[in-house]
Amino acid sequence: AQKVTQAQTEISVVEKEDVTLDCVYETRDTTYYLFWYKQPPSGELVFLIRRNSFDEQNEISGRYSWNFQKSTSSFNFTITASQVVDSAVYFCALSELATDKLIFGTGTRLQVFP
Amino acid sequence: NAGVTQTPKFRVLKTGQSMTLLCAQDMNHEYMYWYRQDPGMGLRLIHYSVGEGTTAKGEVPDGYNVSRLKKQNFLLGLESAAPSQTSVYFCASSYSNPGGNQPQHFGDGTRLSIL
Numbered sequence: 001a002q003k004v005t006q007a008q009t010e011i012s013v014v015e016k017e018d019v020t021l022d023c024v025y026e027t028r029d030t031t032y033y034l035f036w037y038k039q040p041p042s043g044e045l046v047f048l049i050r051r052n053s054f055d056e057q058n059e060i061s062g063r064y065s066w067n068f069q070k071s072t073s074s075f076n077f078t079i080t081a082s083q084v085v086d087s088a089v090y091f092c093a094l095s096e097l098a099t100d101k102l103i104f105g106t107g108t109r110l111q112v113f114p
Numbered sequence: 115n116a117g118v119t120q121t122p123k124f125r126v127l128k129t130g131q132s133m134t135l136l137c138a139q140d141m142n143h144e145y146m147y148w149y150r151q152d153p154g155m156g157l158r159l160i161h162y163s164v165g166e167g168t169t170a171k172g173e174v175p176d177g178y179n180v181s182r183l184k185k186q187n188f189l190l191g192l193e194s195a196a197p198s199q200t201s202v203y204f205c206a207s208s209y210s211n212p213g214g215n216q217p218q219h220f221g222d223g224t225r226l227s228i229l
Contacts, residue, residue, distance in 0.1 A: 009154075035217060045204065045220035091156060101172065102147075102218060106156040 002027050004094050006105035013082050014113050021077040021108045023092030029053075031097040034068065034075045039089040039107070048090075051075065082112045116140050120205050120221035127195045127228050135190040135224050137205030145208045146188035147172075147218065148180060150201040157204065163188055195228045202226070 003026040013019045025034065036048040049059065051068050059066045063080045079086050092105045121136040137146065144165050149157040149172075159172030163182040177199060179191045188207075192199060202225050206218040 037220075043202070044222045045206075047217040047219070050217050101159055101162070104156040104158075106154060 002094055002096060002103045004092050004103055004105035006092055006108050008108045009106075010109040010111070012111045012113065015083060016081050017112075018078060018080050019082050019110065019112075021079075021090050021092075021110065023075045023077065023105060025073050025075065025092070025094045027073075027094060027096055029096040033095045033097075035093040035095070035102065036066065036075075036077050037091045037093065037104075039091065041087065045091070048077075079110075082110075084112050084114055086110060087112045118205055118207055118219050118221040120203075120224050122224060123222065124225045125227070127192075127226065129195060129197060129228060131195050132191070132193050133195065134192075135203055135205075135226075137188045137190070137207075137221060139186055139188075139205075139207040139219070141207060141209070141219065142185070143207035143209050143219070144185075145210060145218075146182065147206045147208075148178070148188065148190045149204045149206065150174065150199075151204060151223075152201050160190065160203075197228045200226060200228045 005024045032053045034051045038046045038048055049066055056068050065078045067076045089107045089109045091107045093102045095102045118139045147162040148160040151157050158174050160178050161172050161175055161180040163169050166185040169180045181189045202223050204223050205221040208218045209216045
């Protein structure tokens, strides 16, 4: 069965600190996709990144980076030099190739204080 | 540049009342989804549709019905609202299934309170 675990319910940091959000997943499939979404205080869900199970290269986009490790079934998200605008709830999600469904973790609320 | 539009944005109902939430997308997406978001629970799939005229149950379908009569619209109905259905509801759409490497695009959500 599919499962996504985000063990960190809430994280608080001070601006300019680096922060890592953890995501651990379970799947029996060899082909699957992992996603991160951001939900700012305004409530909408914003797609951040998609990664397939055959691509273990880390990805960097500005201050955001993602570390995908199949050996530990983890897809962690790091924000470098955090800013107040990064304050949001971040969701990790998993989809197997054969299904029509996206399974979300319970989310991590990140608060960045000035 | 509308994307996914949900109507209404807020609603308060009394127990036992019925209502329909409307989701419209202008991206010609085949797949559409309804989720509910509750504190500490993440997003849970209620129902989804893989194309016009089709619907399927998700993780928490009880108490809800859906219809996809037109490709661009996906309706979520509550026949007899219950306080346990107080939640924020999100609609999403995608070109193909998530396993097809296509991300889901979300609406802004509908905040529903059942008294």
